[in-house]
Amino acid sequence: xxxxxxxxxxxxxxxxxxxxxPHGAWGPARLACQCLLVExxxxxxxxxxxxxxxxxxxxxxxxxxxxxxxxxxxxxxxxAAIRQVQALGFRPQDVTEILITHxxxxxxxxxxxxxxxxxxLAQAEHTAAVVRPDRVERQRYRPAQWAHGPHWVxxxxxxxxxxxxxxxxxxGDLGPDVLRVPLPGHTRGHCGFALRTDSGWLLxxxxxxxxxxxxxxxxxxxxxxxxxxxxxxxxxxARKRSRAALERCHLEHGHEVEIICTHEAAGAAQxx
Ligand SMILES: [Zn+2]
Numbered sequence: 001x002x003x004x005x006x007x008x009x010x011x012x013x014x015x016x017x018x019x020x021x022p023h024g025a026w027g028p029a030r031l032a033c034q035c036l037l038v039e040x041x042x043x044x045x046x047x048x049x050x051x052x053x054x055x056x057x058x059x060x061x062x063x064x065x066x067x068x069x070x071x072x073x074x075x076x077x078x079x080a081a082i083r084q085v086q087a088l089g090f091r092p093q094d095v096t097e098i099l100i101t102h103x104x105x106x107x108x109x110x111x112x113x114x115x116x117x118x119x120x121l122a123q124a125e126h127t128a129a130v131v132r133p134d135r136v137e138r139q140r141y142r143p144a145q146w147a148h149g150p151h152w153v154x155x156x157x158x159x160x161x162x163x164x165x166x167x168x169x170x171x172g173d174l175g176p177d178v179l180r181v182p183l184p185g186h187t188r189g190h191c192g193f194a195l196r197t198d199s200g201w202l203l204x205x206x207x208x209x210x211x212x213x214x215x216x217x218x219x220x221x222x223x224x225x226x227x228x229x230x231x232x233x234x235x236x237x238a239r240k241r242s243r244a245a246l247e248r249c250h251l252e253h254g255h256e257v258e259i260i261c262t263h264e265a266a267g268a269a270q271x272x
Pocket of ligand 1: 106107207
């Protein structure tokens with residue numbers, strides 16, 4: 001399995017340096033939006049869809065003024081996953097599966113660029129965003145991003161213990177090397193995805209953490225980072241439990257599982 005990290009969005013939010021984001025060599029603190037393009041023997045798989053072409057063309061309608069004001073996305077079509085898939089020499093039509101950690105604006109925007117793909121996500125996330133959003137969720141999600149009618153494939157609860165996590169299981173016909181790892185809290189049905197490469201497991205933890213330094217390196221993460229995560233969490237207790245499981249995984253299984261998250265500097269080494 002060969003994995004290509006793609007940075008499918010770039011944010012320069014006001015006050016990012018208070019979140020512990022270092023200033024770049026050439027400019028202000030910048031948050032990435034890391035997706036993964038995975039080469040399976042017979043198809044391509046995308047983990048999260050990032051900011052898409054339609055978001056770049058019509059940001060106000062697709063993402064809303066609140067999100068734009070809070071995150072200040074740099075709107076560049078070259079960041080869209082579909083453009084990066086093409087730049088790597090692949091056919092977008094070969095991306096037949098998209099695994100979605102959750103349906104927040106910065107993770108779902110690119111879905112419309114791959115309308116033929118099956119979109120795998122937790123049933124709880126589909127319910128929260130698409131079927132029955134509550135008052136807060138109606139503000140949070142942007143149905144315009146799935147107005148094209150994606151081919152949803154929802155995955156219900158249940159599964160096995162794996163590393164430090166519960167309820168883990170393979171994603172149907174994608175085989176035993178692609179696992180869904182429930183990491184709820186940031187949203188109702190937030191989950192991560194673990195991919196088995198030749199050099200061990202790579203776990204994309206989505207927004208369950210915002211920086212890998214949360215896993216053991218920072219004894220006290222920046223106060224602003226913790227406040228930001230609390231403010232964005234649909235279930236603060238569940239988010240803490242998900243983060244604790246990630247920390248245990250890092251401490252106990254760090255030699256066999258590499259954990260990454262969405263909003264950190266891109267550039268995780270190419271693997272597989
Ligand atoms: Zn996010």
